[in-house]
Amino acid sequence: xENVEQHPSxxxxxxxxxxxxKCTYSDSASNYFPWYKQELxxxxxxxxxxxxxxxxxxxxxxxxTLNKTAKHFSxxxxxTQPEDSAxxxxxxxxxxxxxxxxxxxxGTKLQVIP
Amino acid sequence: xxxxTQTPKFQVLKTGxxxxxxxxQDMNHNSMYWYRQDPGMGLRLIYYSxxxxxxDKGEVPNGYNVSRLNKREFSLRLESAAPSQTSxxxxxxxxxxxxxxxxxxxxGTRLTVV
Numbered sequence: 712x713e714n715v716e717q718h719p720s721x722x723x724x725x726x727x728x729x730x731x732x733k734c735t736y737s738d739s740a741s742n743y744f745p746w747y748k749q750e751l752x753x754x755x756x757x758x759x760x761x762x763x764x765x766x767x768x769x770x771x772x773x774x775x776t777l778n779k780t781a782k783h784f785s786x787x788x789x790x791t792q793p794e795d796s797a798x799x800x801x802x803x804x805x806x807x808x809x810x811x812x813x814x815x816x817x818g819t820k821l822q823v824i825p
Numbered sequence: 826x827x828x829x830t831q832t833p834k835f836q837v838l839k840t841g842x843x844x845x846x847x848x849x850q851d852m853n854h855n856s857m858y859w860y861r862q863d864p865g866m867g868l869r870l871i872y873y874s875x876x877x878x879x880x881d882k883g884e885v886p887n888g889y890n891v892s893r894l895n896k897r898e899f900s901l902r903l904e905s906a907a908p909s910q911t912s913x914x915x916x917x918x919x920x921x922x923x924x925x926x927x928x929x930x931x932x933g934t935r936l937t938v939v
Contacts, residue, residue: 712884720865745927754829754915754930755868800867804923811922814884815867 713738715803717816725824730788732819734801737782743804743811744777744784749818750797758799759786791823827851831916831931838906838938846901846934848916856919857899858883858928859891861912868915874899875922906938 714737724730736744745760761768761775761784768775772791777784784803788795801816829850838844850857859871870883874893888910890902899918903910913935919928 717867754932756930757927760927813870813923813928815869817865817867 713741713803713805713812713814715801715814715816717801717819719819720817721820721822723822723824724791726791726793728791730791730795730821730823732786732799732801732821733783734785734803734816735781735783736803736814738803738805739779739782741803741805744775745802745804745813746775746786747800747802747815748797749800755800788821791821793823793825796821796823829916829918829929829931831914831934833934834932836934836936838903838936840907840938842906843902843904844906845903846914846916846936847898848900848931849898850916850918850929851897852918852920852929853896854918854920854929855896856922856928857893858917858919858923859889859899859901860915860917861885861910862915862933863912871901871914903936906936908938910936911938912936 717734742763747755748758749755772789774787798818800818804811804813832847855876858873860868869885872891874880877896892900916931917928920926
């Protein structure tokens with residue numbers, strides 16, 4: 712099955728700096744890559760996603776890049792703010808028997824230091 | 826609009842007890858999911874229901890059963906709780922197959938088995 716590895720597990724940055732979280736996946740059939748943000752004690756929420764026919768997607772301070780050849784995708788947060796502090800999960804999804812099967816990474820705890 | 830609602834939010838069980846976690850969504854979504862979240866392991870799929878009347882095993886189904894009661898409700902049952910089932914449980918739903926459409930999470934149920 713699909714295996715998604717996520718690094719680093721923890722990340723501390725100064726407010727205003729950039730943060731990068733990287734994920735790799737194993738199954739070349741994966742075609743959808745969402746990123747979820749989970750604040751402490753709250754539910755995961757989608758912040759950005761990318762499909763396999765796109766190399767990069769940006770939404771204000773957040774961007775995601777995808778390298779299908781290398782099976783890598785990354786989340787980039789620029790001009791970090793304290794409210795960006797949370798756990799971020801990447802995921803890879805592929806069609807399995809007519810249904811999209813989603814596999815999550817293990818999460819990155821991001822701390823933005825004011 | 827409540828979205829995805831889970832009950833209870835917290836529960837303590839003794840080993841061998843049974844319980845049912847309830848989940849309801851008011852977004853008229855077809856697909857529903859149950860995940861467990863453990864430290865350092867991300868979110869792992871227990872069971873899912875692609876549409877009303879169907880359920881399928883996910884990555885970690887042992888020790889659990891599910892019922893898709895109707896289009897709105899998807900319950901998770903622990904027949905004989907074990908300490909290894911101590912976890913945070915999340916229900917989620919999506920309009921169609923996740924990957925084609927966004928999935929929305931409930932607020933989670935923190936279960937402790939002693």
